[in-house]
Ligand SMILES: [Ca+2]
Ligand SMILES: [Ca+2]
């Protein structure tokens with residue numbers, strides 16, 4: 445790593461430690477077509493459809509749907525993190541094979557952009573991220589820097605939920621899937637000018653997406669991957685898509701042990717499996733019942749599993765995380 449880049453990274457790390465991100469962090473629940481994150485939806489194409497997801501309601505796009513939100517939560521940020529919880533589905537339309545799933549777009553000029561894109565091939569997809577701005581130091585807005593990062597060998601199955609994250613630290617554009625770095629490259633771009641965000645399509649209403657988007661989160665600094673949104677519902681310790689008795693069983697068998705932060709039954713991300721993680725599971729259980737009743741998006745657990753789930757939830761309703769218990 446060049447020395448100036450090392451200094452830059454150290455400075456960013458120091459700033460990250462001193463500056464809490466929460467105040468300026470913006471989370472969007474993509475669950476309606478009129479107002480997202482307090483900003484107006486100013487254009488709806490086709491009919492994005494509200495559907496239940498493991499993360500609350502989301503919007504389903506089927507290849508000719510999209511919307512435009514009249515806000516850019518990372519406007520003016522020299523460094524940022526954009527996260528998206530989404531499920532890219534198998535496509536019905538061949539033209540849906542290179543969707544711009546989330547597209548940050550300024551006015552033109554200066555035509556500043558950030559896009560979270562996918563490429564679909566057969567039953568799989570791969571990541572594509574893109575950034576563009578007026579070239580720093582140039583007064584002519586048509587003189588630009590841009591970079592696409594993409595690798596068609598890094599395939600992932602369609603039909604599953606993912607956290608697709610893009611970060612830019614002032615020098616390096618990086619793309620992560622479920623917290624794992626997949627792609628990166630260096631490019632010198634300006635802070636994104638204010639503008640809009642399109643979901644489910646490119647901002648100019650082409651390159652449509654087929655799948656579901658549940659959430660997007662914008663942070664005006666680079667987050668540690670350990671702090672990214674989990675791509676699984678809280679309490680779903682076996683990552684099956686539902687919170688049920690199997691997750692309780694996994695918590696019970698791993699009780700008292702250590703875990704990598706957030707892995708397995710470490711629901712509160714402290715590296716230990718203990719009563720606090722039971723509480724996370726217990727609090728998520730009613731949502732699991734609602735989701736199963738809604739019969740969309742997730743497989744329905746067996747009736748026997750729910751009887752057990754409800755019995756367990758009823759049996760251990762009150763202890764707090766400070767108490768020792770035997771699972
Ligand atoms: Ca449609
Ligand atoms: Ca589960």
Ligand SMILES: [Ca+2]
Pocket residue numbers: 709710711712713714715716717718720721
């Ligand atoms: Ca824990």
